[in-house]
Amino acid sequence: xxxxxxxxxxxxxALGWCAAVGPALAQIPGQPDSLIQKYRADYAVPDAPAxxxxxxxxxxxxxxxxxxxxxxxVSDFTGSGGALQLPKAAAVEFSxxxxxxxxxxxxxxxxxxxxxxxxxxxxxxxxxxGNGSPTSLAFGLRTSLKDGADLRDKSTNPAFFEQAxxxxxxxxxxxxxxxxxxxxxxxxxxxxxYSPSQQRELDELTAKxxxxxxxxxxxxxxxxxxxxxxxxxxxxADSTGNDLSVQQLAAWLTYASGVGNxxxxxxGAKMASDRDSVTREFGxxxxxxxxxxxxxxxxKVYLDLQASKRADEDTEVVLSGGAExxxxxxxxxxxxxxxxWNGGAxxxxxxxxxxFKSGFPMK
Amino acid sequence: MTGTDxxxxxxxPIDFKKNGSDLAVELTCGxxxxxxxxxxxxxxxxxxVVQKARGSFFDEEEDQFPLPSPPPVNDQRILQCRAxxxxxxxxxxxxxxxxxxxxxxxxxxxxEGDETEEATVIVDLRARLRGS
Numbered sequence: 001x002x003x004x005x006x007x008x009x010x011x012x013x014a015l016g017w018c019a020a021v022g023p024a025l026a027q028i029p030g031q032p033d034s035l036i037q038k039y040r041a042d043y044a045v046p047d048a049p050a051x052x053x054x055x056x057x058x059x060x061x062x063x064x065x066x067x068x069x070x071x072x073x074v075s076d077f078t079g080s081g082g083a084l085q086l087p088k089a090a091a092v093e094f095s096x097x098x099x100x101x102x103x104x105x106x107x108x109x110x111x112x113x114x115x116x117x118x119x120x121x122x123x124x125x126x127x128x129x130g131n132g133s134p135t136s137l138a139f140g141l142r143t144s145l146k147d148g149a150d151l152r153d154k155s156t157n158p159a160f161f162e163q164a165x166x167x168x169x170x171x172x173x174x175x176x177x178x179x180x181x182x183x184x185x186x187x188x189x190x191x192x193x194y195s196p197s198q199q200r201e202l203d204e205l206t207a208k209x210x211x212x213x214x215x216x217x218x219x220x221x222x223x224x225x226x227x228x229x230x231x232x233x234x235x236x237a238d239s240t241g242n243d244l245s246v247q248q249l250a251a252w253l254t255y256a257s258g259v260g261n262x263x264x265x266x267x268g269a270k271m272a273s274d275r276d277s278v279t280r281e282f283g284x285x286x287x288x289x290x291x292x293x294x295x296x297x298x299x300k301v302y303l304d305l306q307a308s309k310r311a312d313e314d315t316e317v318v319l320s321g322g323a324e325x326x327x328x329x330x331x332x333x334x335x336x337x338x339x340x341w342n343g344g345a346x347x348x349x350x351x352x353x354x355x356f357k358s359g360f361p362m363k
Numbered sequence: 364m365t366g367t368d369x370x371x372x373x374x375x376p377i378d379f380k381k382n383g384s385d386l387a388v389e390l391t392c393g394x395x396x397x398x399x400x401x402x403x404x405x406x407x408x409x410x411x412v413v414q415k416a417r418g419s420f421f422d423e424e425e426d427q428f429p430l431p432s433p434p435p436v437n438d439q440r441i442l443q444c445r446a447x448x449x450x451x452x453x454x455x456x457x458x459x460x461x462x463x464x465x466x467x468x469x470x471x472x473x474x475e476g477d478e479t480e481e482a483t484v485i486v487d488l489r490a491r492l493r494g495s
Contacts, residue, residue, distance in 0.1 A: 103456075104391060104460065105394060107421050109395070152451055161421075171447060172417075176401065179401055186410070187411075188403075188441060188489070209483065
């Protein structure tokens with residue numbers, strides 16, 4: 001982004017973030033609000049690219065996720081000493097195609113241009129502790145070229161459409177019988193009456209359709225997915241955006257594949273150009289990650305191996321493992337621990353992390 | 364959903380030019396949802412069906428139908444679209460549109476959209492065609 005445009009654009013981003021995230025943050029503690037009631041697919045909170053750029057420990061892997069019209073993700077609830085506090089990092093992610101064009105969007109249009117409608121824009125902010133401290137802002141774009149968890153995509157869920165078509169066709173036949181009977185009895189205002197057997201069958205078909213949806217959704221967490229994303233991070237000297245400067249540009253590729261119903265293998269790569277904190281020069285960095293999840297959607301453990309190389313520095317390797325537990329609707333606990341090696345040196349450093357994450361689809 | 368559907372939705376007036384091009388109606392199920400429909404063109408008194416069509420919102424067929432020609436024969440006739448929408452898990456919003464066109468140009472529309480927890484909903488759209 002040209003530097004001349006940065007203040008205006010980032011001011012708009014910050015303004016939008018405050019408008020979108022502010023109310024959500026205010027509603028988190030008691031959790032009885034409508035946002036949580038509206039929570040939809042309770043999969044692990046996927047990091048938006050913008051938020052991923054601000055996550056110091058997890059930025060090398062962008063986890064695939066299914067598109068939602070509008071979602072808020074908050075992260076990093078712990079302050080110094082491990083005390084809980086208002087989140088330090090938050091992002092809003094939205095799909096322009098679904099948010100602005102969804103009302104008139106036909107299923108076939110979506111299926112013919114799924115990658116476009118899965119394109120999501122994210123903006124995120126992360127503040128350091130204390131007033132007047134540095135603030136990071138980020139902007140990201142991502143799309144899912146393949147998403148096995150997307151029930152609207154016939155190419156990845158043909159069985160769902162085949163079974164749903166049978167249910168819908170039978171229900172249409174019942175509707176036609178009742179409508180034609182009403183038409184024969186009178187005019188346009190003649191009530192459409194379903195016989196007890198027709199009503200019973202319609203109820204059964206509705207229950208079957210619900211079961212079909214649920215059965216696919218329950219196993220969707222480890223479906224095949226292929227996400228691509230780009231992002232930009234800028235840091236400011238304080239929360240008002242003074243001395244804003246671009247710190248990193250990044251691109252991710254992530255491919256995920258299920259192993260039965262109980263596991264998922266994710267491989268990812270990140271290429272980035274980031275500014276050296278000392279020389280202020282940009283350098284190229286690359287990372288490769290492989291992560292294996294095992295368990296169920298709500299409780300899973302993982303093993304993660306990452307290798308990163310930046311310019312002429314030594315290769316950094318991190319081996320870590322952890323658990324991801326859904327403690328309540330929309331709220332996840334992430335535990336992780338690992339060891340880091342630099343340049344093959346044997347004195348690896350141990351790192352541990354405990355984090356809450358919460359994501360709230362707003363539309 | 365009840366065993367008897369007794370609600371009578373309002374008729375949306377749609378004005379067309381009697382000396383204009385032929386009329387057509389297009390049905391759309393928005394929010395990328397699944398559904399089926401029956402389209403009826405009723406006589407002005409709403410007692411006789413003049414034209415009827417059925418279809419699905421998720422097949423390859425275009426959900427667009429020409430109305431009887433010449434246009435003046437449709438004066439005061441009532442268009443009705445009764446659709447059943449099936450909501451895909453995770454997507455609670457639905458919208459159905461019945462759009463009337465003359466010479467390819469939209470001249471009026473009846474629509475209904477909402478958010479629901481139900482797996483399926485019935486939408487009944489009506490429009491009265493008025494020639495001038």
